[in-house]
Amino acid sequence: MAPAKLLLPLPFEQIMRRHEGEIMRYLLRSSGNRADAADLFQETWLRAYCAYPRLDPGSNVRPWLYTIALNLCRNQARDGARRAAVIIADEEANPAAERIGKTPRAQVENDGYAAVRMRELISALPARQREALQLRYFAGLNYPEIAEVMKCSPQTARANVSQARRKLKSLW
Amino acid sequence: MNLEQFLSGAAGAGDLPVEELLRRSRKQFERMLKGMRRPEVAIGVVNSPLGDLLVALGARGIVLIHYLLGGDLESIIAKLRLTLDPVEDRHSVTGVGAEIRRYLDGHTDALRSRVDLALATTPFQKKVLGKLQEVPRGAVVSYRALGAAAGAPKGARAIGNVMHNNPVPIYVPCHRVIASGGGLGGYGGGLSRKLRLLRSEGFTLGNAAKALPVSVVWGHKDTKIYCRSGCPAVQRADSARIVFFADSAQAKTAGLRPCKVCRPAL
Numbered sequence: 393m394a395p396a397k398l399l400l401p402l403p404f405e406q407i408m409r410r411h412e413g414e415i416m417r418y419l420l421r422s423s424g425n426r427a428d429a430a431d432l433f434q435e436t437w438l439r440a441y442c443a444y445p446r447l448d449p450g451s452n453v454r455p456w457l458y459t460i461a462l463n464l465c466r467n468q469a470r471d472g473a474r475r476a477a478v479i480i481a482d483e484e485a486n487p488a489a490e491r492i493g494k495t496p497r498a499q500v501e502n503d504g505y506a507a508v509r510m511r512e513l514i515s516a517l518p519a520r521q522r523e524a525l526q527l528r529y530f531a532g533l534n535y536p537e538i539a540e541v542m543k544c545s546p547q548t549a550r551a552n553v554s555q556a557r558r559k560l561k562s563l564w
Numbered sequence: 565m566n567l568e569q570f571l572s573g574a575a576g577a578g579d580l581p582v583e584e585l586l587r588r589s590r591k592q593f594e595r596m597l598k599g600m601r602r603p604e605v606a607i608g609v610v611n612s613p614l615g616d617l618l619v620a621l622g623a624r625g626i627v628l629i630h631y632l633l634g635g636d637l638e639s640i641i642a643k644l645r646l647t648l649d650p651v652e653d654r655h656s657v658t659g660v661g662a663e664i665r666r667y668l669d670g671h672t673d674a675l676r677s678r679v680d681l682a683l684a685t686t687p688f689q690k691k692v693l694g695k696l697q698e699v700p701r702g703a704v705v706s707y708r709a710l711g712a713a714a715g716a717p718k719g720a721r722a723i724g725n726v727m728h729n730n731p732v733p734i735y736v737p738c739h740r741v742i743a744s745g746g747g748l749g750g751y752g753g754g755l756s757r758k759l760r761l762l763r764s765e766g767f768t769l770g771n772a773a774k775a776l777p778v779s780v781v782w783g784h785k786d787t788k789i790y791c792r793s794g795c796p797a798v799q800r801a802d803s804a805r806i807v808f809f810a811d812s813a814q815a816k817t818a819g820l821r822p823c824k825v826c827r828p829a830l
Contacts, residue, residue, distance in 0.1 A: 401645075403649060404649060
């Protein structure tokens, strides 16, 4: 009699080797600096390692990893905002909003700072639209995957991305 | 640069040089993980005369043997994953199946693999299973006697629990534990497997046996004397000190002398 087929998840090492590059790129792009990205990277994989036994072997690893990464990005943004509020309490409520539009577009293009300006615009988007846009373009997830990460329907994910794009286009 | 270019440039994931950062972060991550890493085990299903067995083999020995009786494979693996990192590897576990087969065929020294009691979590479990490993082939003890040996003279039920949760049956011989009165007790893999194992260890037991046969001798741990089943001397003795042997020869090998009242054979 043939031995029963085992339904085993991939070893964690293999998951990590396969996805660490894209997770790092996603974190770099959405956090915008290397130190934060490195911290978030550690934390993401540590959480993933601890939670891995409870992940159903049949389920899709990629959205699961991005769920962890996104939650950590949110935490970091929240804590960062709190810290900033303590240190520079008298500055304007939303510095990102203030900066937007101040740099003339021609200069942006001339100086090759398009990416910087784009980052500013993206960071000023409403949270869910920004997150959906980042998952779509920085992480390269498809809509069903984004929906899984953001706990919404694929239609909502698609709508969030397209609204974000429309907003960026109008501001660009 | 327009919006589309920017976004599609970002989507082409290969452009961002992250190798150096990744290398450093990975090293740091490994360091952070050091104390909390789950040990890796090779797992696979092996065929044996006792049916299919799920075997998990770690670096320090066999971690788990599980009788596959129904469709409980998924739940047992899910449980295993909480403490270990299982990797499917049929080749490294087939040796265990071969050892069990040889053992049941009567090769007394066939069970050579080491045992790792990593899944026995409580100190009591570890202690009881350690004591149990001292029970030799050809002998059986009662739940009560094992409890007494492990420092829990009133803990026969607790011993039953530990046996039920024995992570490595066959190698850690929980089939050598029976009821104090000579009844066979139960077995996680079903009583027929317990009978089969005990038969291969020298006990004469029929397929429907419910108790040890009268041919066993009762040994006393302190006096080092062994008796026939019905001997009045043994009936006065504390049942927590009794070890059952398949026959007189086994008792003699264990260093006991025959009783002068009932004069067991040999």
